[in-house]
Amino acid sequence: MAPKRSQISSTTTTGVPPIPSSPTTIHTPASSSPSQPPSKSSSATTTRDVLHDLWSRYTATTPQRTKLLDTFMAFLVVVGALQFVYCVVAGNYPFNAFLSGFSATVGQFVLTASLRIQTNPENEGEFGGTISHERAFADFVLGSVILHFFCVNFIN
C-alpha cells in the first residue's frame, strides 16, 4: 500500500515541478544525511523527497552483504511475480507445480528476510545475546533445506 500510494503522488508531482536530475538528488541528501531533522521537517510535504531521502540513506548506510541479500530478495520477488502472472494468464493446470514453485519463492524470500533482519546491526538489541550472524546463517540454511525438500516433494 505504502509504495503504491507514494508512487501515485510522485507521478502527480512529476508533472508540475521541474525535476532535478537524479544523480544530484541522490548526492545532496547523501551528503546531508547526518543533518536529518531539518530535511525531515522541510520535506514532510512531498513524498518524493522522502523517497529520495530513503534511497540515499539506504545506499549510504547499508553494508555490502545486506545489499547482496536485498538483490536476492528482489530477484525472488521478480520470479514469484512471473510465476503468478503465468498462473493468471496461462492457467494453473499443474497446480501442484505452480504452488510449490510459488511457495518456494515466497518461502525463500521470507527466510532471506529473516536472515537480513537477524544480521542487521540495527537489530542488535533484539537478537543481541542469542543469535550471532553465524547462527542466523545456519538457521537460514536449515530453513531453506526443509523448504526445498517440501517443495520437491510436493511438485509431483
Place this chain on the structure above:
Amino acid sequence: MAVEALRPFLQGTSGRNTRGLLRLIILCTIAGAAVASRLFSVIRFESIIHEFDPWFNFRATKYLVQHGFYSFWDWFDDRTWHPLGRVTGGTLYPGLMVTSGAIYHALRILSMPVDIRNICVLLAPGFSGLTAFASYLITSEMSTSPSAGLLAAAFMGITPGYISRSVAGSYDNEAIAIFLLVFTFFLWIKSVKNGSAMWGALTALFYGYMVSAWGGYVFITNLLPLHVFVLICMGRYSPRLYVAYSSWFALGTLASMQVPFVGFLPIRSSEHMSALGVFGLVQLVAFVEFIRQQVPSRQFQTLLRGLIFTVFTVSLGGLVLLTVTGVIAPWSGRFYSLWDTGYAKIHIPIIASVSEHQPTAWPAFFFDLNLLIWLFPAGVYMCFQKLKDEHVFVVIYAVLSSYFAGVMVRLMLTLTPVVCIASAMALSTVLDAYIVAENPSPPPQQNGDANGDASKDIANFFKNSLRSTRKPVYGIYTYLSKVSIVSTLTVYLLLFVLHCTWVTSNAYSSPSVVLASKLPDGSTHIIDDYREAYYWLRQNTPEKAKIMSWWDYGYQIGGMADRPTLVDNNTWNNTHIATVGKAMSSREEVSYPILRQHDVDYVLIVFGGLLGYSGDDINKFLWMVRISEGIWPDEVNERSFFTARGEYRVDDEATPTMKNSLMYKMSYYNYNNLFPAGQAQDRVRGSKLPAVGPELSTLEEAFTSENWIIRIYKVKDLDNVGRDHASAVAFEKGNKKKKTAKRRGARVLRTE
C-alpha cells in the same frame, strides 16, 4: 544436622547439577505415573482396542505394517462403504498409523518383536508421558519459578480431561495429537522468544506432524496467527515476531499440504485464511518498519496504524468476497456448529448425532479438571500481571479453548493443556511465596536467590493492586500462615490425585467393546457379546458377505469380524448413511429391495432390552430416522414414529410406523419367547411389550449373542417359486392365502 550435610549438594555448580538430576527424576516419575494411571483398562480387562474409531486405526495400522508404506498411501479399501469403497489412503490422517508402524519396525530392528496390537494399545499412555514433558517445557518458558513446570507436568499427566482420550487401548488420533499440540506450542513460544528461524522451522515440522495426525490442527493454524495479530495490535511487533511467524508459516503451510487428505485446503478453505492474512500483514508491517528505520519520522506511527486497519478490512472484505463467489471453500459444517450450537441439529443431523459433538454440560468441567478449574483463572490473571509475548499467548489460548470446550465435548481436550499450564503457574507462585522456611529480610538484593525471587514476585504481584500493599512486600513472616497455606494446598493436591484416579478408574477405563457389570455378590461379570457376535461373523459367514449395520459399528465389524460393511464411522457419505437409515426405518416391503440392491447378506443390530444396555439401536433409532428424512422427506417422517402425544414408545401404544419398521421388528423378534406369555419387558425403556411379537418375513434370525446385545439377521434370497416373502412365510406357517389377501385389501383401502 541433615540440612548441614546436604548443603554441598544444594549450592553452587553441584547444587545446580543436583537440582537438574532431581528434576529429571521427578519428570520420569511423573511420566511413569501418567502411563500407569492409564493402564486400568488393560489390568481389568485385557490388552484390547477400545471403542469405535480406534478399531479403524488399528486395522489401518495392520495394513500399513503388512503391506508397507506406499501401498498404504495408495490404499483403496473395497471392504467398506460397499459398493462405493473408500480411498482410504487419501482420506485419513496417517500420522498415528505411521508413528506406531515406525515404533513397530524400530523395535523389530532392536530385535524386540512386539505385537502390533500391543504397540497400538500402549501408544496413547506412552505419548501421555511425552505430553507431560512437553507441558513442563512450555510452562518453564512461561514462568521463572522452577516448580511451575513440574507442577504443570504432573497436572497434565493425571488430569482426567486428557486421560479420557488416552487410556491404554484408546488408539485414536488424539493419542499423539495432544502431545504434538503442546509441543508445537512450546516450539512456537521458543521461536517467538528467540526470534530464531531454526525454532520456527522446528515449529513448522511439528506442525506438519500434527497436521498428519489430527484434524484439530486447525486450532493451531488459527491460534498462532491470532497471537501474532494481537501482538501487532498491542504495538508489540518485533523482528523476532517476523522471523518466527514467517518461517513457521512458509514452511508449515508447505508441510501441511504434503498430507493428501489436507492437500490444497490451506490455500482454499476459509479456516486457513486467517493464517494467510496475518502472514501478509506481518510482511507489510515488516516493510513499514523497515522504511521507518530508514526515515525516522513521527508520522509513521499513525501511518502504520492506518495502514494496518485498511489492509485488514480490505483483506477481510476480499476474503468474504472470495468465499461468496466460491473461490475459497466455505466453512465446513463442523466449523459452523462451533459458533452456533443449534446449527448442526438443524442442518447436519449426522454431525449432531455424534455424542462427542454435543455441547458440554457444566459439571463435566469439574469432573474433568477438578481443582484446576478454579486455579485456572488465577493463572490467567498472573499472565495478565506479567504480560510478555508468551503470556499473551496463554491468555488467547485460554479464552479460545474455554469457549470451544464449552461448545463441543471433545474439545475439552484442547482446553486441558492450557488449564494445566495456567494453574501450575498460579499454584507455583503461591507455593514459592509460602514454602520458604527462612524469614525474608527486607532488602531483597541481599537475600538468597530463591527467597529473593519469591519476595520480588509477591511484590510485583501486589503492586498497585491494593492500597495497603503499595509499599513493597518482601514475604511471609509467620510460620503459622506458611504452614497453614502449604498444608491446605497439599491437601487439595492430594484430593486432586484421588479424584483423578477415581475418575480414570470409573469413567474412562471401559473399553466399551467389553462391558463389565457387578453381580449381586459384588464380583465382576464380563459381558462379551460384541466380540462373540463379531467372531461368529468371522467364522460362519463367507468372506465377501456384506454386513449392514448402523454406522457406529462399521469400524468394529471391519476390524473384528473382517467383513465388508455398508457404512462406517468415517461418515463421508451422508446419502449412503441415509440409505441405511431408510432401510432400518421403513416397512419390510420397502426395505427388502434396498437390501437386495446393496448386496446385503446380513443385518446386524444392537439391542439392549434384555440387559438394560442403553446404548442400543432403538435409542439411536431416531437419528436414523432424522438422517434419512433429510434425504427422503416424503418417505420417512420423524413425526410418525411418535405417538399422538409426542412420546417415543415401543410398547402397545407404539405407532404403526414404529411397529412396522425393520429396526423395531429385528429388535423384538422372538423376544416374547424369553418371557412368560404377555410378560415381555424392555429393560432399557422400562416398558412392557405387546403380547404378540413382530413377524419377519424377508429376514431370518441368524445369530443372537448370549445377552441379546447383538442380533444378526440373514437376508433371505428371492423365493424359489416367485412368491413374495410375506406369502411364503404365511404358506410355511400353514395359513390360508386369503389372510394375506385380506391384508392386501386392507392396505389398498387405506391408501385410498
